[in-house]
Amino acid sequence: MxxxxxxxxxxxxxxxxxxxxxxxxxLAGTRLVHINSTREGGxxxxxxxxxxxxxRDIGIDASWEVIxxxxxxxxxxxxIHNGLQGMPAQLSAKDWALLRDVNxxxxxxxxxxxxEADVVIVHDPQPAFLIDYCRNxxxxxxxxxxxxxxxxxRPVWKNLRDTVEKYDAxxxxxxAFAQPLPHPQYLVPPSIDPLSDxxxxxxxxxxxxxxxxxxxxxxxxVLLQVSRFDRFKDPVGVIKAYQIVxxxxxxxxxxxxxxxxxxxxxxAVYQEVLNAAEGDADIHVLLLPPDAHRVxxxxxxxxxxxxxxxxxxxxxxxxxxxxxxxxxxxxxxxGGICLQVFNYQTGFLVSTPEGAAHRIRFLLDHRRRLxxxxxxxxxxxxxxxxxxRHLREYLTLVFALTRAESERILYx
Numbered sequence: 001m002x003x004x005x006x007x008x009x010x011x012x013x014x015x016x017x018x019x020x021x022x023x024x025x026x027l028a029g030t031r032l033v034h035i036n037s038t039r040e041g042g043x044x045x046x047x048x049x050x051x052x053x054x055x056r057d058i059g060i061d062a063s064w065e066v067i068x069x070x071x072x073x074x075x076x077x078x079x080i081h082n083g084l085q086g087m088p089a090q091l092s093a094k095d096w097a098l099l100r101d102v103n104x105x106x107x108x109x110x111x112x113x114x115x116e117a118d119v120v121i122v123h124d125p126q127p128a129f130l131i132d133y134c135r136n137x138x139x140x141x142x143x144x145x146x147x148x149x150x151x152x153x154r155p156v157w158k159n160l161r162d163t164v165e166k167y168d169a170x171x172x173x174x175x176a177f178a179q180p181l182p183h184p185q186y187l188v189p190p191s192i193d194p195l196s197d198x199x200x201x202x203x204x205x206x207x208x209x210x211x212x213x214x215x216x217x218x219x220x221x222v223l224l225q226v227s228r229f230d231r232f233k234d235p236v237g238v239i240k241a242y243q244i245v246x247x248x249x250x251x252x253x254x255x256x257x258x259x260x261x262x263x264x265x266x267x268a269v270y271q272e273v274l275n276a277a278e279g280d281a282d283i284h285v286l287l288l289p290p291d292a293h294r295v296x297x298x299x300x301x302x303x304x305x306x307x308x309x310x311x312x313x314x315x316x317x318x319x320x321x322x323x324x325x326x327x328x329x330x331x332x333x334x335g336g337i338c339l340q341v342f343n344y345q346t347g348f349l350v351s352t353p354e355g356a357a358h359r360i361r362f363l364l365d366h367r368r369r370l371x372x373x374x375x376x377x378x379x380x381x382x383x384x385x386x387x388x389r390h391l392r393e394y395l396t397l398v399f400a401l402t403r404a405e406s407e408r409i410l411y412x
Contacts, residue, residue, distance in 0.1 A: 002050070002053040003050070003053075003054075003193075003195050004057050005017055005020060005021070005054055005057050005058060007195060008194070008195065008386075008387075008388055011194050011195070011382075011386070012386060012388045016388045016389075016392075017388070019392060020058060020388060020391060020392055020395070021058060023058070023392065023395040023396065023399065024058025024059045024060065024395065025058075025059065026399060026403065027058075027059070027060055027395060027398060027399060027402075027403070028059035028060070029059065029060075029061060030060050030061065030118045030119065030398065030402065031061045031116060031117045031118045031119070032055065032060055032061065032062045032063075032117065032118065032119040032120075032121065032398065033062075033063050033064075033065060033113070033114060033117045033119070033120050033121070034048050034051070034052060034062070034063070034064045034065070034121050034123065035064075035065045035066070035067060035120065035121070035122050035123065035127045035130065036048065036064075036066060036067070036122075036123035036124065036126070036127065037066060037067050037068075037074075037077065037123075037124070037126035037127060038066060039064075039066055040290035040291075041228065041258060041263070041290050042228060042263075043146065043190060043314075043315065043317040044123050044124065044146050046193075046196075046198075046317065047190060047191070047317075047390075048064050048123075050193040050196065050387055051387070051390070051391065051394070052064045054387070054391055055391070055394075058395075063113075065110060065113075067102070067103070067106050067126055067127040067130070068106070069102035069106075070102075071264065072098060073098060073099065073102045073126075074263070074264050075264050076091065076095045076096075076098055076099055077099065077125060077126045078263060078264055078265060079091055079095070079156075080099075080125045080156055080160065081124070081125065081147060082232075083152060083153040083155075083156030083157070084125065084145075084147055084148075084149045084152045084153070084156060084157060084160070085147055085148055085149065085152070085232065085312040086151045086152060086153060086312065087153060088153050089153055089155075089156050091155075091156065091159075096159055099129060100129050100132075103127060103128075103129035103130050103132070103133060104129075104132075104133050106127075106130070107130050107133035107134045108133070110134070111133070111134050114130070114134040114139075115134060115135075115136040115138075115139070117139050118139055118140065118402060119139060119140045119141075119142065119398055119401070119402060120134075120139055120140070120141045120142070121142045121144055121171075122141065122142070122143050122144065122167075123144045123146060124144070124145065124146055124147065125160055128143060128160060128163050128164060129163055131163065131166050131167060132163065132166070135166075140168045140169070140398075140401045140402055141166075141167045141168050142167060142168060142169045142170065142171060142397070142401070143164050143167045143169075143170045143171070144170070144171040145170065145171065145172050145173075145177065145314075146173065146190070146314045146315070147177075147312075147314040148174075148176075148177055148312050148313060148314050148334070148335040148336075149172075149177055149179060150174075150176045150177050150335075152179075157179065161179065161181070164181060165181055165182055165183070167183060168183055168184075168401060169183050169184045169185070169186060169397070169401060170183065170184075170185050170186070171185075171186045171187075171188050171397070172185060172186075172187055172188075173187070173188070173189050173190060173314055173315045173335075173336050173339075174187065174189070174315075174335070174336055174339060175187055176335075177314075177335075184400075184401075186393075186397050188390065188393045188394065188397070189315060189336065189339060189384075189385065189390075190315045190317055190320075190336075190385075190390065191320070191385045191386055191387045191389060191390035192317060192320045192321055192324060192381070192385060192386065192387065193386075193387050194324065194386055194387070196293065197293035197294045197297065198293040198294070198296055198297050198321060199297065199321055199324055199325075200297070202294065202297055202298055202301060206294070206298060207298045207301055207302055209298075210294075210295055210298035210299065210302070211298070211302055213295075214254065214284055214286065214299070215284060216252060216254070216284070216302065217252065218302065220250050220251060220252055221249065221250075221251045221252070221304040221305070221364055222251070222252050222253075222254060222302055222303045222304050222305075223238075223242055223245075223251055223252065223253045223254070223303065223304070223305050223306075223307060223360065224253075224254045224256065224299055224300065224303035224305070224306050224307065224322075225238050225253075225254075225255050225256070225257075225306070225307045225308060225309065225318075226256045226257055226296055226299065226300065226306070226308075226318045226321075226322075227257045227308065227310075227318055228257050228258065228263065228266060229257055229258070229266045229267075229269040229270040229273060229287075230263065230265065230266065230269055231265070231269055231311075232310055232311050232312040232313070233257075233308070233309070233310050233311075233313075234309045234310060234311050234332065235255050235269070235272075235273045235276075236272060236273060236276045237309050237352075237353045237356070238253070238255065238307055238309050238353075238356070239253065239255070239273070239276045239277055239283065240353035240357075241307070241309070241353040241354075241356035241357040241360065242283065242357075244353065244354065244357035245357045245360050245361055245364075246282070248361070249361065249364055251282070251360075251364075252282045252283075252284070253282065253283045253284065254284045254286065254299055254303070255273060255277075255283070255284070255285050255286065256284075256286040256288055256295075256296060256299055257286070257287070257288060258287055258288045258289065258290060258292075270285075270287060273285055296321075297321075297325075300321060300322050300325050300327065301325050303322070303327060304327075304363075304364065304370070305327065305328060305329075305330060305360055305363055305364070305370070306318075306319075306322035306327045306328075306329050306330075307329070307330045307331070307356060307360075308322075308329060308330075308331040308332065308337060309330070309331065309332050309350065309353075309356055310331070310332040310334055310335070310337060311332060311334060312334055312335060313331075313332060313334050313335035313336055313337050314335055314336055315335065315336030315337075315339070316331065316335070316336050316337045316340065319331055319336075319337055319340050319341065320340060320381055320385045322377075323340065323346060323347075323374075323377035323378060323380060323381045324377075324378060324381045324382075324385075325378070326371075326374035326375060326377065326378045327374050327377065328346060328347040328348075328363060328370055328373040328374050328377060329341050329346065329347035329348075329377065330347055330348050330350055330356050330359050330360060330363075331347060331348075331349060331350070332349070332350065332351070333349040333350060333351050337349070340380070340381075340385070344369075344373070345373065345376055345377075345380075346373060346376055346377040346380055347373060347377065348362075348363075
């Protein structure tokens with residue numbers, strides 16, 4: 001369901017909405033195209049689902065396109081994704097040629113619309129090579145990296161960097177992720193939509209209904225991790241932490257998530273999780289469809305503690321979602337999680353299953369502290385990670401590139 005900008009005023013205040021309207025009036029009629037590689041699964045698709053309609057609402061001619069290719073294309077781009085996050089990835093010249101060929105073929109079908117755009121925002125590596133086939137010298141091209149490329153596998157980054165350097169600007173979630181590039185770099189953390197099905201208020205009846213469907217015993221503490229089944233999310237490490245806690249406290253664990261259309265490794269990781277959980281009736285592994293937003297919402301609200309024990313993480317919108325619902329988060333000490341989780345304030349940062357288990361026991365033993373941390377977490381998200389802030393920074397960036405180049409802003 002798409003919301004209008006006016007509907008967010010009770011949450012963010014009239015001043016924020018008025019500022020967005022003013023920015024939109026300066027950019028009215030601007031033709032802007034977003035391009036990524038999937039319409040469902042993962043944070044990028046969630047962001048674009050609300051961002052494009054709100055851009056239209058304030059007068060920008062915004063659209064969203066999705067690049068597609070054969071199964072091998074997604075295997076190659078997943079290897080590139082892993083390589084950018086530091087995992088050694090052996091990619092042949094044939095693999096890089098396939099990536100270019102898919103971009104070129106897709107560009108042939110969409111060249112006219114892209115060349116008419118004033119601004120093109122390309123998300124992540126999958127469509128990065130489109131700039132070589134569609135640029136007309138008039139439009140501004142922006143590369144948006146949503147993942148942690150602070151310590152990439154150098155051969156992968158070198159091949160991609162030669163193309164990314166051609167863009168007019170790039171966007172990263174954190175300063176630590178940015179790489180040396182010959183153009184302006186902007187820092188724009190992601191955000192959540194507080195009115196979406198995943199984050200809106202739910203009735204107690206709906207929450208209880210989801211608990212019954214999953215088989216949860218509401219009289220015992222619930223631990224939850226919501227994420228794609230991806231090794232970088234370390235779901236097996238979460239199971240190990242649960243098993244340590246279970247020796248002394250009768251807890252339940254829910255691992256809820258799904259795959260993304262552009263992630264071919266999801267099924268293999270899902271099977272690894274099932275194997276690790278085998279025989280334990282208090283571990284609930286849920287393979288959810290992409291539209292199970294209200295189920296995730298209910299699970300986050302019923303959970304006592306939410307985990308996001310990632311080894312690598314671009315930002316971690318599931319952390320933001322849980323904090324918005326007043327939950328302290330135990331997260332991996334990495335990437336964008338560190339921008340959200342502060343020890344003893346909004347949760348705890350950990351590096352090992354043992355560390356996660358220690359913090360889980362602390363919170364379960366100190367309920368007043370748990371509740372206080374959840375309150376702080378909610379307000380922290382309200383001030384920093386709602387979609388209106390995110391939209392304002394994108395609009396400011398576009399204005400800087402298209403209307404005010406003599407006063408170009410390096411950091412928003």
